[in-house]
Amino acid sequence: MKIGTCVSFSSMEEMPGKLAVLKENGFDACQLVAWKPSLWTEENADSLKKMLEDHGITVSAFWCGWEGPTTWDFYDGQLTLGLVPPEYRQMRIQNLCDGGDFAHRLGITNVVTHMGFIPENPYDPAFGGLCVAVQTVARHLKENNQYLLFETGQETPVAMLRCFERTGCDNLGVNLDTANLILYGKANPTDALDVLGKYVRDVHAKDGCYPTNGHELGQETRIGEGKVDFKAFFSRLHELGYNSHVTIEREIDGSQQLQDILDAREYLTKIITEIYGGDALC
Numbered sequence: 001m002k003i004g005t006c007v008s009f010s011s012m013e014e015m016p017g018k019l020a021v022l023k024e025n026g027f028d029a030c031q032l033v034a035w036k037p038s039l040w041t042e043e044n045a046d047s048l049k050k051m052l053e054d055h056g057i058t059v060s061a062f063w064c065g066w067e068g069p070t071t072w073d074f075y076d077g078q079l080t081l082g083l084v085p086p087e088y089r090q091m092r093i094q095n096l097c098d099g100g101d102f103a104h105r106l107g108i109t110n111v112v113t114h115m116g117f118i119p120e121n122p123y124d125p126a127f128g129g130l131c132v133a134v135q136t137v138a139r140h141l142k143e144n145n146q147y148l149l150f151e152t153g154q155e156t157p158v159a160m161l162r163c164f165e166r167t168g169c170d171n172l173g174v175n176l177d178t179a180n181l182i183l184y185g186k187a188n189p190t191d192a193l194d195v196l197g198k199y200v201r202d203v204h205a206k207d208g209c210y211p212t213n214g215h216e217l218g219q220e221t222r223i224g225e226g227k228v229d230f231k232a233f234f235s236r237l238h239e240l241g242y243n244s245h246v247t248i249e250r251e252i253d254g255s256q257q258l259q260d261i262l263d264a265r266e267y268l269t270k271i272i273t274e275i276y277g278g279d280a281l282c
Contacts, residue, residue, distance in 0.1 A: 001244065001245070001272060001276065001281055002028070002058065002060070002245050002246070002281070003027075003205075003245075003247075003248065003265055003268060003269065003272075003281060004027055004028075004029030004030045004031065004058075004245060004248070005022070005027060005030055005031075005247060005248045005249070005250075005261050006030065006031050006033050006063070006204075006247060006248070006249050007019070007022060007030045007031070007032055007033065008033045009032045009033065009034040009036075009039065010034075010035070010036065010039075011039070012039065012044055012047065012048070015048060015051055016051060019051055019052065019057060020055070021258075022055070022057060023055050023056070023057065025258070025262060027057070028056055028057055028058060029057065029058045029059075029060055029245060029247075030057060030058075030060070030247070031059065031060055031061045031062070031063050031112070031202070031245075031247045032059050032062050032063065032103075032106075032108075033065070034062065034065060034099065035065030035066075036065075037099070040099055040101075041102075042105060044102075045102055045106055046105070049105070049106050049107065052106070059106065059107075059108050060110065060202050060244070060245035060247060061108065061110035061111070061112045061149065061175060061201075061202050061245075061247075062099060062102070062103035062106070062108045062110065062111050062112065063113070063151075064095070064100070064111050064112065065095070065099075065113070066082075066088070066091070066092035066095040066096065066113065067088075067091055067092065068080065068088040068091060068092065069088075073215055073216055073217065074184075074214060074215055074216070074217070075215055077116075077117060077154065078116075081114055081116040082113070082114045082115040082116025082117075082154070083096075083115050083116055083130055083134065083137075084116030084117055084118065084119075084126055086126070086129055089129065089130075089133050092133075093133050093136055093137055096111070096140075096148075097136075097137060097140045097141075099111060100137070100140060100141045100144060100146055100148075101144065103146065104144040104146060108146075109145065109146050109147060110146070110147050110149050110173070110175070110202055111141055111146055111147065111148055112149040112150075112151050112175040112202065113148075113149075113150070113151065114150075114151050114153055114154060115130065115150050115154070115155070115163070116130070116154055116155075117154040118130060118154065118155035118159045118160060119159070120155075120156060120159050122162055122166070127162075127166075128166075130163065131163055131167045134148070134163060134167050134169070134172070135168070138167065138171055138172055139169065142169070146171065147171045147173045147201060148169075148171060148172055148173070149172075149173045149174060149175040149202060150173075150174055150175070151174075151175040151177055151204070152176050152180050152181050152186075152187075152192065152196075153177060153180035153181070153186070154184055154186075155186065156187060157181075157186070157187050157192040157195035157196050158195055160174070160195075160196060161195055161196060164199065172199065173199050173201040173202075174196050174199040174200045175200075175201065175202045175203070175204060176192065176193070176196065176200050176202075176203050177189075177203075177204035177249070178204065178206055178207070178228045178230070178233060179204070179206035179207050179220060179226060179228060180204070180208075182208050182210055182226070182228065183208045183209075183210075183211070183217045183218040183219075183220060184211070184217060184218075185210055185211045185218065189228060189233055190229060190232045190233045190236050193233075193236045193237065197236070197237075197240045198240070200237070200240070200242055201244065202244065202247060203237070203242075203244075203245065203246045203247065204247050204248075204249045205223060205247065205248045205249065205264065206223070206248075206249045206250070206251075207220070207222065207223045207224065207225060207227070207230075208220040208221050208226040208227065208228070209221060209226050209227055210227060220250075220251050220252075222250070222260050222263065222264070223248070223260070223263070223264035223267055223268065224263075224267050230267075230268065230271050231271050231274075231275070234271055234272055234276075235275055238275050238276055243276070243280075246268065246272070248261050248264045248265060248268070250264065269281060
């Protein structure tokens with residue numbers, strides 16, 4: 001198992017410095033988080049692949065964003081996020097296919113995104129349209145031998161599972177964000193593994209609290225200060241046989257972000273080695 005963190009791919013010029021900082025702080029794994037399709041060129045892929053190889057960094061997943069508006073709340077988020085809103089769907093299908101091709105050039109198998117507020121009602125017309133969109137992207141990624149990973153958050157675990165079943169593609173998986181299930185008030189992350197455990201291919205280690213009103217998400221926190229029971233979570237992951245990447249995510253900026261990530265690594269290392277054994281992390 002490897003502990004890594006998120007690295008934002010927002011410009012080619014910044015990447016040497018970001019990868020150097022990652023390596024200087026003892027990380028050799030990350031997720032690349034990318035929201036600018038204009039950067040996903042063959043030339044950039046070749047250059048970035050060499051940078052990663054030179055720094056000895058493994059990329060567990062390509063977090064693929066999409067164009068159009070984004071509002072991270074319970075109201076406008078329904079209208080703007082992921083593949084659910086029909087007015088942005090075709091554009092974002094193309095974004096995800098293009099992002100998958102870029103990731104393929106980098107040698108990355110897992111492509112992650114948020115699908116949006118998947119309807120709980122399977123008879124909702126939006127649910128059927130979403131499933132067709134997911135199928136389109138998944139089939140494209142299948143040609144590259146890649147997986148399409150849903151990041152948990154805006155949907156209940158059973159709504160995500162229902163989408164997997166309706167879509168019928170064998171290259172769908174989960175990037176389980178421990179905090180998002182709480183921040184959106186959708187589930188306890190440990191219990192969610194009973195529904196989605198066999199699909200988990202990467203984990204976002206993040207912490208936070210449940211919502212306190214019906215409009216805004218709960219508050220993200222430093223790992224260990226929120227509602228996630230990481231010992232219970234990793235115990236269940238161990239039971240399921242998971243032994244892949246754990247990606248620390250901290251949604252703040254500035255120097256405190258790095259310090260919180262380093263503290264989180266220490267916190268998680270103690271828990272993982274206790275549950276998996278002393279040689280669990282490599």
